[in-house]
Amino acid sequence: MSNLAILQRYARTSPEALPASILFKHSARNLVIFDAFPKAIFHFLILPRIQEPRLNADVLTDLRTLVSGDKELAKEVITSLEEEAKEVKKEIEDEMVDRYGFKWDVWTGFHGAPSMVHLHLHVISADLCSDKLKTKKHYNSFHPKLGFFMHMEEVLSWFEADPTFFSARVKQLKPSKSEPLLKEKLFCFHCEAEMKNMPSLKAHLQEEWNKLEKRRKESAKRKRKLDELRQAASQSVTSDDSQGDSSTSSKKAKS
DNA sequence: GTTCTAGAAC
DNA sequence: GTTCTAGAAC
Numbered sequence: 001m002s003n004l005a006i007l008q009r010y011a012r013t014s015p016e017a018l019p020a021s022i023l024f025k026h027s028a029r030n031l032v033i034f035d036a037f038p039k040a041i042f043h044f045l046i047l048p049r050i051q052e053p054r055l056n057a058d059v060l061t062d063l064r065t066l067v068s069g070d071k072e073l074a075k076e077v078i079t080s081l082e083e084e085a086k087e088v089k090k091e092i093e094d095e096m097v098d099r100y101g102f103k104w105d106v107w108t109g110f111h112g113a114p115s116m117v118h119l120h121l122h123v124i125s126a127d128l129c130s131d132k133l134k135t136k137k138h139y140n141s142f143h144p145k146l147g148f149f150m151h152m153e154e155v156l157s158w159f160e161a162d163p164t165f166f167s168a169r170v171k172q173l174k175p176s177k178s179e180p181l182l183k184e185k186l187f188c189f190h191c192e193a194e195m196k197n198m199p200s201l202k203a204h205l206q207e208e209w210n211k212l213e214k215r216r217k218e219s220a221k222r223k224r225k226l227d228e229l230r231q232a233a234s235q236s237v238t239s240d241d242s243q244g245d246s247s248t249s250s251k252k253a254k255s
Numbered sequence: 256g257t258t259c260t261a262g263a264a265c
Numbered sequence: 266g267t268t269c270t271a272g273a274a275c
Contacts, residue, residue: 003256003275037256116256134257135270197264197269 007033007118008057011050029077030084035122037132039142042092042106042125046084047118048077060119063110063155064173071166075159081121082108082152088123096125102216108152111141112178121152128189129209136198137182143189148181 010018010033015026024032024044029051035043050057055077059069067074085108096103105126114120128142141148158169172178186195190208195201 006256114256137271199269 004115005117007045007047007116007120008050011047011060011118012057015049024088027084029080032084032088035124038124039130039133039138040125040127041129042095042123043130044088044092044123046081046088046121046123048081057118061117062114062119063150064170066119067158067166067170067173071159077119078152078155078159082156085121085123085152092123092125100213100216102213102220104212104216107142107144107149110150110152110155112148112150112173112181113175122149126189127209127212128205133202134198136186139186139198139201140182140184143187145189146181146184148178 010022010031015023015031018031018033022033022036024034026032026049029049031047031049033045033047035045048055048060050060054073059066059073060077066077089106089108092106093103106123107126108121108123110119110121122142124142126144128139133139140146143149144151158166161169186198186201187193188195188201188204188208190205190212193204195204
């Protein structure tokens with residue numbers, strides 16, 4: 001079997017049979033796997049599990065096949081993926097705080113023309129700093145404003161719109177509609193600056209990331225200092241009130 | 256999806 | 266001469 005169908009294989013497999021290096025976690029309906037070639041610091045894929053007969057491989061081939069079929073079933077699958085994604089996002093944010101001391105954005109969305117078979121939702125941190133991000137196609141496929149990357153929020157909104165709009169959006173899901181976007185020029189998603197080529201874009205993205213890290217760390221530091229000042233102030237107020245009973249006043253300050 | 260590599264771009 | 270891209274093969 002080709003690598004292009006590897007996700008389909010995972011989606012059929014009993015989760016217990018998948019190695020921990022591939023599978024992050026699973027539920028009755030979905031699998032969360034580590035992207036084999038992460039295009040950012042954090043990058044997961046969420047796949048709906050194949051469950052015959054309704055959730056078969058054909059229906060779950062990609063977003064187009066799913067939304068071209070039963071609309072209620074499509075909404076169920078996508079909503080379930082969204083709920084899973086929210087959990088994964090929280091876990092990513094915890095890891096961000098542990099490893100970096102601050103949080104940054106996490107994007108959740110589908111590719112307009114995925115090259116691998118089987119529906120997969122990307123949950124990816126908004127840095128796009130990774131050795132595995134090598135080509136214009138890689139970058140443009142995750143650019144948050146280009147249109148190839150379809151944010152979960154937007155996809156869900158189709159289901160709330162009127163049926164005419166919904167079917168119009170379904171028709172737009174032909175690969176021929178989104179593939180040309182991958183060939184667009186390279187624009188930094190932070191500052192819109194145009195970059196000549198991939199090496200200069202990657203260097204620029206790293207600089208943007210370094211700036212963001214510096215800003216976030218400074219603001220975290222300011223926040224800690226303010227908290228310390230507030231704590232000290234409340235302690236001195238309570239100790240004044242209680243005429244020097246330091247053990248009770250420090251307990252009060254903490255609560 | 257990646258890898259490989261010819262030839263375009265610099 | 267080296268860097269970079271993009272298309273074929275897998």
